[in-house]
Amino acid sequence: MLLARWRPVLPYFYPISRAPAFYGRLKTSHHFLITPFTKREIRLRNVNCIEQANEILPDGFVVRNQPPKYVPLDEFDDPCLEPESETVELDESLFNWLNTRWHSADLVGHVLGDIVSIPLAARITLSLLRCGVLTVDLNGEKLNRDQWPRACNHGALCASLASKTDSTPQSTDYVWTWAEELGTGKGCHAENFFNIIGMAAYLAAGMTDQAQLSKRTPTVRLTRLSRRCRLPLPLQPPGGQGFPPDFVALPLSAFVSDRDQTRLNEYQERPSALGLIEAYFPSLFEPYSRLLSAAVVTLTDSDHSGSDAAQSLSTKPNDAEYDPQLLSNLEELSTQLEMNQLPIPPLWVTSALKKHRESRFLDMSRVCYPNVLVPGEGKQTDMGAALIWCARHMDQQRCVQPWLRFCLGLMATKDELGLLRADATGIEECVFRKDTGRGVIEAIRLSLGIMLATDQELGHHPAFSLRDTEAPPVPELDATTSKQRPAPSSLTRDPPPPAKYRFKEVNFVTLENSKRHLPESSVTSENHTRYYTKYLLEDQSSLVGRCARIWCAYREVSGSERESLANVHKIDSDMPIFIGPYALKFYCADIQSEAYRKDILKVAQKAQDEGIIKHVLLPTDVWYLGKNSDVVRNLVVATKPENLGFDIVDREEIVKISAFKRTLAQFETGCEFYGAIIGVLKAIGELQDVGLIHRDVSFGNIVLSDEKYANPDEQCEGVNIDFGDGKAVRAALVRRQSVLMPSSGGLHDLDMAAFIPESVPHTQEKWVSQGGRDKLQVPKESGEEGKKQPDFRTGMTPFMSIPFLLGSQSSVYGDLQSTFFVVYLSMFTYDYPAPNCYPDAPRKISPLWPTAVQQWAAGDNAPTMEELGERKREFFGFGTKWLSVLALNGLEFWTGASEPGLVKFHRAALMELQQALWIKFQPPVGEAAFFPRDGVKPHEVAAALEKVVEIYKDRGLS
Structure with a gap:
């Protein structure tokens, strides 16, 4: 069912409940205002939810229901200083989602496990031990190099067992320590930690495990955002929280080697992780000296030999403490490292490192919410507060990126790391300590996995392809007064915003004809149908739920249909043709809903064919793209948790095509x-x-x-369309036949x-007399049919x-x-x-x-x-x-x-x-x-x- 909210979700309107939360101003809608002060206060406007909030919010918070007062936010320069007063807003939906999230011990594995396996992470761990990035003690004594393979194998075993049983062996007391230079004692240095560990792991794998990299190169880079500026991250959704994430993962394309001379002030220098590794861990380059000097060496992909992929660990709880195969591989790798008998790196690794090293500038025109791949939140000690903030940032990311199938969030404190994943069915979380064997393995998998992940592995839906667009940085208007917000120049020393922000929007939606269910007429012999999206009409994207999005779209035509349209409208034979407009609606349906279970759409279609239904506009085509449990979560690995106290509602991705009409x-x-x-x-x-x-x-x-076109005489419109190579191609948009009611x-x-x-029980009220006064009374319903419905209503x-x-x-x-x-x-x-x-x-x-x-x-x-x-x-x-x-x-x-x-x-x-x-x-x-x-x-x-x-x-x- 659609989550009923306290605001109207109006087409062509900015939803009222997304009124911007700026400078602590109270909104007009029903919200939970959560304010983590240094006194650890939580303030909720909904007094009925205080008891529930005490159960789900982080420890150490005091819950109150008084409305918060505005506290001026002064500029502070220390990036590690957490402000005395920050307000994070949780509306009813997000509050309930957090209340129904669940712990998933293998979240890192089933999100990033195909990129970085546990055996690969164990081999990387051994390399990082040699380079001083890590140290390990056993019962208070430092281990010598001969003992490192056994310690790495134990860490792999702990990670493997935890992914299945959420427990670790207690027989051996290994204590792992990350180098102090990583800033692991401060949550604000989380982006450096992830970048350095990810790049160091890539260096190690590039020399020792080339086959397992599968020619992957870094496509993602994390960067810290200024917390001095109290403005929202640009181009956030209307009503978004007024504070940016602590750090974000951006596409590597946002970082450049040289600046555009016409806009020099729109760049900020950002040293690459390689520079930080050189500064903090010069010994890391000793085993890889050939790797870093190979930028001018001409190699082919066949000029290297990589080690074979290590066999998977056995994960049965009663297995032996050490996996013989992995331990043997680690001991062999230890010998190779000791004798510096490593293969020459392949060209694709050296080229990636060269590019990464030269990307010294962050193009600030790319720093906006539509470009955020993963938001992150760092706190000194409070993982619970980081989780709340991170979920809020993910919610905003989901609202500005309608092409997402799911979204990820990173959390960090000085002792712990965490990963969140949210999709249509709910929110999963995984938190682990960094000083354990399991934590070391998971930290490497998380850091390297994020760095090497493709767009689809980070949540990009494969049906969507994107195009470049740009927008001026117009200050948002206050949703209540419609007046422009005051300039924040007195609160920040950051440079002025760029002239334009550059980001992506949906270009094509490509659907497999094999998943087309309505109507039952014949389809073309082609395997896919492609729609060009002219603009996004309505977006009800949210972290969890239906995530309904509607585009004005045009269908690409081919074959005889194309020839006919080309002849009628005198279109060149080599010009692509699209016909429309259509309303393309993409949403995730609750498979337990009556509309889904009983296929009400087919019932209505049959009634329309029989002439009973005339005033209802029905879809012309419907695609069923798969259930969330199959296409997103892969429940063979991530099985449903037990004893949650709530049901995880599965959903199916559905695309509906109907005639695009004017609305009321x-x-x-x-x-x-x-x-x-x-x-x-x-x-x-x-x-x-x-x-x-x-x-x-x-x-x-x-x-x-009536389909009253603004330009009624133009039956064919010419537009420039990017078909994926960055070059604009002239195409024709042809009008379809009108669909009248x-x-x-x-x-x-x-x-x-x-x-x-x-x-349906009658709701007839009646007047009764009480104490000499007339009073309106509503009869209480009884029985199964009279039970009150929950507050999640359609x-x-x-x-x-x-x-x-x-x-x-x-x-x-x-x-x-x-x-x-x-x-x-x-x-x-x-x-x-x-x-x-x-x-x-x-x-x-x-x-x-x-x-x-x-x-x-x-x-x-x-x-x-x-x-x-x-x-x-x-x-x-x-x-x-x-x-x-x-x-x-x-x-x-x-x-x-x-x-x-x-x-x-x-x-x-x-x-x-x-x-x-x-x-x-x-x-x-x-x-x-x-x-x-x-x-x-x-x-x-x-x-x-x-x-x-x-x-x-x-x-x-x-």
């Missing part, structure tokens, strides 16, 4: 607006006729019928749909029906009431009709709803869904408060006096809907009360609204 936000006249609402009411009735309810009626799920609009998106429950909170918020099951009446809320909230959201730009990206609007509306629509400070329901019932269920708020705060188009006839129509239409959905009751004393009219039929409501439209259609409505 782009209506041109009042007649078109209400025509679409009438279409929605009819769609609800049609779904009811086949036993379905929509359960997600909202702004974004209402489409308009029987009225001005209707519904789409059945992802949350369900069958109508066999028995739909968007502002549009949820009152009975549903109060715990009743979804119903047809709930869809009707949601439609009423759509109309009502439109009057605070859409002013004069937007200019027609279809199919280009529409304007983005940040609706500023009045406080009286925010209290029930955005859930300001509301702890539960039930309280939201109570607020909404009070607002609409008594008297005419809802009309008064509209009269005082409604936008000009709906309440202005410039067109009295139009204003009267809006009021008449709204009152007609209210009278159709509620029954009025006048108590002996007090205001009138309104009860839900449970038995109302959708076609009756549609007919009532049609009568109003007919009356006013000649009075300025159109």
Whole structure:
């Protein structure tokens, strides 16, 4: 199910709950504000969650529920000094995700194990011992070189056992120590630690284990971000946390050997890890002197011989302490190191090192959230606080990189390292000490694995290919006041931002035809279908959950279809052709949901073929790309943990293609607006006729019928497209045939749909007398069917029906009431009709709803869904408060006096809907009360609204 949030997720809108958290300002939405002060305080605005927070948050925190006060943040120069006051914001979703994360002992292995195996890490460990990067003691005494192979083998055994049983042998007390020069005693030096260990491991493997590197070269490099500047990392999602990560992994392309002479001030010098190794560990180069002097040596890949891959360790708990095969390999390697009998490095290793060494400058135009491959957080001692921060940074990364299948996060303290992985099903964590044998092996696997990982191994979905783009560093606007934020020049000594930020965005989505399930018509003989994405229309990406993303896309055509289009539109024979526009929706469906289990989409498709459903826009194609347990987690290795106390919900990646339409936000006249609402009411009735309810009626799920192009005469548009080689190729975007609906609009998106429950309890309230006063009472539901639903519910909170918020099951009446809320909230959201730009990206609007509306629509400070329901019932269920708020705060188009006839129509239409959905009751004393009219039929409501439209259609409505 879709996580219901306290904010409206509006198409073409910046979501309200992502209002920027800047300078400690309180937001308008429901949040958990967590503030790690030096006093270790946690402050939560939701008092009901304090007990739960005490159970899941790091030790040593004091939980309070007072709202935080703004504390000025002064500049501090020491990169290792943790500020006295930093505020990290956890919204409801992230709080719950952290509460349902689980420990995965083999997380490093099943994320990076294909890159760096345990035997390879053991061999690298032996090399690092010889170079002084590591030392090892046994029972308080330092080991001599002859004993190192046995110690490395023991570390490998510990890592292998821990990955299976989360335990380590206790028979031998090895104590490992990293060199002090690595800064391991300070969490702020984590990026140096990862870079140096990763590069040192690459040096070692490049000489001793070339075959296991598989010609991999470093593609990732970590760098520290300035914590003096209190600004967010550029191009973060709206409402992102105002503090950047402590360090990030960036593509190696962000580091260059020379600066562009036209923008010299946009670079910062960053010494490579090789320079740090030379400065701290000169002895490291003794066994590798030929490697580092080989930059001018011409070699071929066949001019070297690598050692054979070591055999896998046996991991049964009752195995012998030492693996004979690995121990033999380590002893042989020790002899080779002692006698300096190592092979000449291959060209691909020397070239990679040369490039890495010469990349001395960080191009600051590449330092932005869309380029972050892995965010990292370092703390002196508190791994729990690092975890909270890291999860928040990962959440922001996920929101600006819609091509991610999963994301990773690094955590570090002076004693521990940690890895987080989050995908659609949940969050895994793995934390280990650095001074143990297992910790040494895992640290090497983690550092080298991150450095050598490909984009897909870091979470990039293989269906997406990217293109270069750029954007100016426009300061974000305050989401509440819409005013530009003050310049931070007084808080930082950092240079001014670059003129432009350069990053990636989705270019193509390529889908395998073998995974295409709808419709059942024949497909082309080609193996793949490719879509060019013109722009991202809507992004509801999140760390965990559905992660729905929608693009305006065009399908590439070939064969006879291409020839036909080329002839009709006089297109050159060598020019690529794409047809559209289509809405390409990519999301992760809960396989336990009714829409997925019962294949409701096919039910609706059949009803449409039979002529029952006419006002619902259905997809033309659907791809099922695989379950998350298979395509991401590979549960053969990472089995489901036991005794978690919660269920891990598996999800399937699904892509849906449908005709790209205008939405309600782009209506041109009042007649078109209400025509679409009438279409929605009819769609609800049609779904009811086949036993379905929509359960997600909202702004974004209402489409308009007419495809009114901004340039109606241009049937073919020329665009430049990068097909992957960096060169722009001219291509043609051809318009598809229009897809019309029987009225001005209707519904789409059945992802949350369900069958109508066999028995829906009535929610009819009644008046009772208590103590001489009349009181409205709602009967308590009982039995299995009357159980209250959990707070994870379908739909968007502002549009949820009152009975549903109060715990009743979804119903047809709930869809009707949601439609009423759509109309009502439109009057605070859409002013004069937007200019027609279809199919280009529409304007983005940040609706500023009045406080009286925010209290029930955005859930300001509301702890539960039930309280939201109570607020909404009070607002609409008594008297005419809802009309008064509209009269005082409604936008000009709906309440202005410039067109009295139009204003009267809006009021008449709204009152007609209210009278159709509620029954009025006048108590002996007090205001009138309104009860839900449970038995109302959708076609009756549609007919009532049609009568109003007919009356006013000649009075300025159109």
